[in-house]
Amino acid sequence: VLLFGYETRPRPDRDTTVGDVLAAHDRDLNRLPDDAVPGLLDDPAFQREFAALHRYYRQARLLRLRRVEGKLLAVFQTGEKPGDIRVLRWTVSEDGHAEFLDARGDRDHARVPPADVEWTPATREDHVLGRHPHVSVRGEVFVDTLGGTLTVKAENDTGTPDGIHSEPVDEPLQSLADADIAHARVGPLILLRVLPYKETAHRHLVFNTLTRTVVRLDGIGQGVRRLPEDQGIVFPGGYCLAAGSHKTYELDAAGMEFEREVRSPYGEDVLYAFHAPARGRALLLSYNQIREAVATPMACHGWALFDDGHLTLLRPEGDEPARVHPVQLWDTPYLSDARAAAQPVGEGPLARVGNADLVRGISDCLSLARAAAETTPTAEIYATLAAACVRALDTHHWLGDLEVGDLRTPLEEVRATAEQVLAEFETVTDLTRRAAEALDEAAGRVAAVVRRLRGEQPREAAAWVRGLTELRQAQGHLLTLKEMRYADHERIDALAAEAED
Numbered sequence: 001v002l003l004f005g006y007e008t009r010p011r012p013d014r015d016t017t018v019g020d021v022l023a024a025h026d027r028d029l030n031r032l033p034d035d036a037v038p039g040l041l042d043d044p045a046f047q048r049e050f051a052a053l054h055r056y057y058r059q060a061r062l063l064r065l066r067r068v069e070g071k072l073l074a075v076f077q078t079g080e081k082p083g084d085i086r087v088l089r090w091t092v093s094e095d096g097h098a099e100f101l102d103a104r105g106d107r108d109h110a111r112v113p114p115a116d117v118e119w120t121p122a123t124r125e126d127h128v129l130g131r132h133p134h135v136s137v138r139g140e141v142f143v144d145t146l147g148g149t150l151t152v153k154a155e156n157d158t159g160t161p162d163g164i165h166s167e168p169v170d171e172p173l174q175s176l177a178d179a180d181i182a183h184a185r186v187g188p189l190i191l192l193r194v195l196p197y198k199e200t201a202h203r204h205l206v207f208n209t210l211t212r213t214v215v216r217l218d219g220i221g222q223g224v225r226r227l228p229e230d231q232g233i234v235f236p237g238g239y240c241l242a243a244g245s246h247k248t249y250e251l252d253a254a255g256m257e258f259e260r261e262v263r264s265p266y267g268e269d270v271l272y273a274f275h276a277p278a279r280g281r282a283l284l285l286s287y288n289q290i291r292e293a294v295a296t297p298m299a300c301h302g303w304a305l306f307d308d309g310h311l312t313l314l315r316p317e318g319d320e321p322a323r324v325h326p327v328q329l330w331d332t333p334y335l336s337d338a339r340a341a342a343q344p345v346g347e348g349p350l351a352r353v354g355n356a357d358l359v360r361g362i363s364d365c366l367s368l369a370r371a372a373a374e375t376t377p378t379a380e381i382y383a384t385l386a387a388a389c390v391r392a393l394d395t396h397h398w399l400g401d402l403e404v405g406d407l408r409t410p411l412e413e414v415r416a417t418a419e420q421v422l423a424e425f426e427t428v429t430d431l432t433r434r435a436a437e438a439l440d441e442a443a444g445r446v447a448a449v450v451r452r453l454r455g456e457q458p459r460e461a462a463a464w465v466r467g468l469t470e471l472r473q474a475q476g477h478l479l480t481l482k483e484m485r486y487a488d489h490e491r492i493d494a495l496a497a498e499a500e501d
Contacts, residue, residue: 001026001037001096002304002312005062005074007321016054018047021062022074027306029327039098040072040090046100053078053086053103060086064280065302066109066259072098073105082278085109094338113258116225117184117233119193124177130158133176137183137190141207145179145196148172152192152205154212165205165214169196187230187242188384191220206233210381211244219248223258225272228289229363236274236283239294243370249297255279262305264333265340267356271332273303281316286332289363292370298330307336349403361396365407368392372414379429382422389415428486435487442481443491446474446499475499 002025008016018041024032034041054060057078063085064075074088089105090098122135134144134153142153142163153163174197184191192205204220207213219235227234232241236256238248255276262271268290274283282303286295302314311330345351350358371385389411393399400408453467478496481487 001032002029003037003040003065003072004314005065005302007061010054010058015051016060018050021050027310037096037098039100043090043098043100046088046090049088049100049103053088057086063277064275067092068108068111071101071105071108073109075105075109113260116258117186117191119182119184122181122183127176128156128158132158132161134158135176135179135181137181137192137207138185140209141190141192143181143192143194144176145169145174145194146176150194150196150203152207152214154207164212165216167203167216169199171196171198174198186226186233189233189240189242191224191233193221206240206246208242208244210242210378210384212378212380213244215240215246217246217248219253222253222256223274225258225261227287228270229360231289231292231363231367234272234285234287234294237297239285239287241292243292243367243374247294251283251297251299252281253283256281256283262334265335265337266333267359269333271334284313289359290366292363292367301325305332305334307339309333309335309339349398349401353398353404357396357398361392361399361407364388364392364396365399365411368411368414372418377421379422379425382418382425386415386418386422389418431484432486435481435484438481438484439478439488439491442474442478443495446471446478446495449474450499471499 004023004025006021008020010016022041024036026032053076060076060078063077066073070091072090072092076086078084078086086103087105087109088103089101089108091101092098126136128134128136134142136142142156144151147161148168149166150169151161151163152165178197180195182193188209190207190209192207194203202221204218205214205216217238217240219237222236224233224235232239237251237253240246255278256274259273259275268288270287272285280301282300284298284303298313299316300313301316304312309332311332313328315326315328317326368388393408393411398404400406449471458464475496478492482489482492
């Protein structure tokens with residue numbers, strides 16, 4: 001049974017009745033009598049409370065209907081202030097029977113879901129001093145709001161003000177301790193919450209330790225939730241995945257707060273519900289763990305989920321009152337646990353593993369495939385890839401089962417290749433460092449000879465010849481560095497041309 005709530009305007013000619021505000025319908029949207037659900041709308045105690053509410057508060061209006069831990073709440077606004085509310089509540093059993101309790105459901109309504117991430121504020125112990133100081137966040141990313149810009153660095157380098165991300169701040173004159181900086185960790189993502197000096201709105205940024213990129217996502221401040229297996233985060237109006245992709249929707253998400261999440265009994269999908277209490281709007285984001293993708297968001301005025309997974313949405317048609325309300329019915333995987341348990345269980349190797357374990361295993365394998373094929377190649381990526389292969393092989397015992405498809409063999413090949421690439425990365429890094437050091441030494445030698453020749457002004461031809469010979473030798477040594485692997489040929493040619501001049 002669907003329970004619809006209406007926002008009615010008081011009429012001087014008659015009192016507001018229960019039917020004006022609350023009405024039960026069947027799944028085909030046919031109106032049902034008030035006793036369709038025993039104990040819900042036909043309860044004498046509820047009818048007395050309802051009548052008293054509208055007698056003493058002539059401007060009372062229904063804000064929302066919600067389910068909270070086995071209770072049904074009807075929240076009414078009784079005054080102009082946000083806190084002027086009265087909450088009627090029922091208990092609702094799994095077999096569909098209701099029992100009216102009282103009009104003191106304020107505490108149930110005020111109950112807030114626990115935070116999903118823990119913010120850690122920066123202290124003075126995290127300050128790294130130098131010519132361009134910054135705040136160290138876990139030793140992996142570095143933040144400051146000095147010089148008129150908010151700067152995020154991937155390297156602990158106080159010798160330069162430049163970083164991988166920068167944006168202007170309102171107050172250019174501020175010290176390192178003036179900004180309020182906090183962070184939270186979600187898998188490979190580091191969430192940053194920054195409040196520059198003399199500003200009132202926090203800025204939220206996400207640093208990906210694998211791709212070493214930064215993106216600003218202020219929607220995190222409204223209510224951020226972890227995706228399963230730390231695959232990323234979701235927030236009102238967008239998401240950010242650990243694999244590197246992110247998206248914000250062109251939706252009106254003002255005032256949205258996290259309400260609750262619904263998990264599919266098969267372990268593959270999670271529905272995140274956000275709600276704007278002052279506006280009566282809701283936003284639903286459905287995340288699929290195997291595809292690692294968020295479906296198109298669904299905005300609505302209200303929603304209800306049946307035990308068989310059918311989702312009913314009251315679609316918004318503007319903010320003005322209307323007489324016709326579009327309703328959509330969606331087929332979703334969000335069945336109740338009881339309905340899923342009643343379904344017949346198959347036979348064979350897949351049934352022995354179980355759908356939830358299969359989802360986690362296949363999701364891990366697809367994540368590894370995407371990481372190997374689509375991400376920017378860095379040493380951190382391949383180190384994480386090798387570790388993730390080992391973790392997947394240790395977690396899912398059935399991967400080597402031939403009847404399931406033997407995913408262990410390709411996983412071990414990916415791990416071995418990642419370790420080989422990682423070793424080559426280390427070799428390349430070492431050779432590049434040696435080539436750069438040799439080039440710096442040769443450049444310094446050329447500069448020293450040029451500086452001495454310009455300063456001495458020899459009087460004899462022999463001295464000029466010795467100087468030219470020494471300069472030619474330095475230039476020749478510079479050109480021989482081209483034979484080193486990973487040497488900077490453009491810089492060598494430029495220095496050789498300067499020596500020639």
